[in-house]
Amino acid sequence: MRNKSDKLNIAMLGQKRIPSREGGIEIVVEELSTRMVQTGHSVTCYNRLGHLISGKEFDGDSPEEYKGIKLREVFTIQRRGFAAVTSSLSGAIHAAAGRYDVVHFHAEGSCVMLWLPRLLGKRCIVTVHGLDWQRAKWKGFARRYIKFGEKMAVKYADEIIVLSESARRYFWNTYGRKTVFIPNGVNRPAVRAAERIKEVYGLDKDSYILFLGRLVPEKGIVCLIEAFRNVHTDKKLVIAGGSSDTAEFVQHLKTLAKGDKRILFTGFVQGRILEELYSNAYVYCLPSELEGMSLSLLEAMSYGNCCLVSDIAECTEVVEDKALVFKKADISDLRQKLQYVCSHGETVRKLKDQASDYICRKYNWDDVTRRTLELYQKQMK
Incomplete structure (x- = not known):
């Protein structure tokens, strides 16, 4: 039996790569891994080869x-639908052959080969960041493959971590499988003045409504654009983020926005530009129709933003009464709420004043890491 203080050798896979801000999974893996290393554990992250949604300009050593x-880095076929499959398969094989105590799989699709490290004596933990097979971009074989990964996780994982109460209910009602609720965390950031974004995009403080995330159908961006086009305001709508095997969808968004000079697409952003966009938004809007647990929403609140979110449980469980809510996929309701915030600055200021302290107390990465390590140690007894 291991002593609870023993240091563990841990493998992480399922992320695209770290360091990266190409998606929520990458942020989660980096935040957990850096803290685990700081407490004396050994962590290996299996990254995909090649450039990803951030584009070639962000590639480096x-x-x-x-x-x-x-x-x-693990073997990766750089084609739509193949990158995630090949990298997770090869990562699982490498992890199975390695001298690891715990193999931590992130996302359902990565779990297809989970049985192999489990068979070879590794303790296997899965974090379900969302029900990925429900995402609009996955159809046919890809959707069946991800659903198969979900079933492999249910059958073979030692523990399954979920990020919302609705996900916990889903696994119990569908499979009779108990899961552990450990939400994501957030760091308290330094608020930045609008310098680079003014220079690059002409944006001043409180001059824009911000959406920040992957440009994929389930994020509700079509609803947001159509609603915003009918809002009477001089404020801009800034849509920040890169595609994720969704180039045609991104072009569709730009076609919808054509003719409205208030709508600005920045592409993928990170670093100082990202910090300034969060710091100076008038309102942050997350119109998602499907989420796991949005790190962008947590970050937006940590910067002290007034947030406007869809009424899915994954959003409302996070914001409670500290944000404004509209009916999912309801263009008319979203338009009314956007018009309301543009006309009621006092409500926006009140929600801004509450946001940062509330979210940073509720969600803390040190606590998330501690609870995750306790789950690992439980399996080593």
């Missing part, structure tokens, strides 16, 4: 170590 985390 591939270090073997980052903040004490060991980085290993």
Whole structure:
């Protein structure tokens, strides 16, 4: 039996790569891994090869170590629908052959080969970041493949972590499988003045409504654009984020926005530009129709933003009464709420004043890491 203080050798897979802000999973893996390394554990992250949604301009060297985390690149076929499959399969094989105590799978699709490290004596933990097979971009074989990964997780994982109460109910009602609720965390950021965004995009403080995330159908961006086009305001709508195997959809969004000079697409952003966009938004809007647990929403609130979100449980459980809510996929209701915030600055200021302290108290990465390590240690007894 292991002592609870023993240091663990941990493998992480299912993320695109770290360091990266290409998606919520990448942020989660980095936040957990850096803290685990700081407490003396050994962590290896299996990264995909090739450039990803951030685009070639963000490609750089591939270090073997980052903040004490060991980085290993795995075989990846750079084609739509194949990158995630091939990298997760090869990552699982590498992890099975490695001398790891715990293999932590992120996302359902990565779990297809979970049985192999489990068969070879590794403890296997899964974090379900969302019911990925429900996402609009996955159809046919891809959707069946992800659903199969979900079933493999249910059958073989030692523990399954979920990010929302609705996901916990789903796994119990569908499979009779108990899961552990451990939400994501957030860091309290430094608020930045509008300098680079003024220079690059002509944006001043409180001059825009912000959407920030992957440009995929389930994020509700079509609803947001159509609603905003009928809002009477001089404020801009800034849509920040890159595509994720969704180039045609991104072009569709730009076609919808054509003719409205208030709508601005920035593409993928990170670093100082990202920080300034969060820091200076008038309102942050998340119109998602499907979520796991949005790190962008947590970050937006941590910067002290007034948030307007759809009424799906994954959003309302996070914001409670500290944000405004509209009916999912209801263009008319979203338009009315957008018009309301543009006309009621006092409500916006009140919600801004509450947001940061509330969210940083409720969701903390140190607490998330502690609870995750306790789950690992439980399996080593």
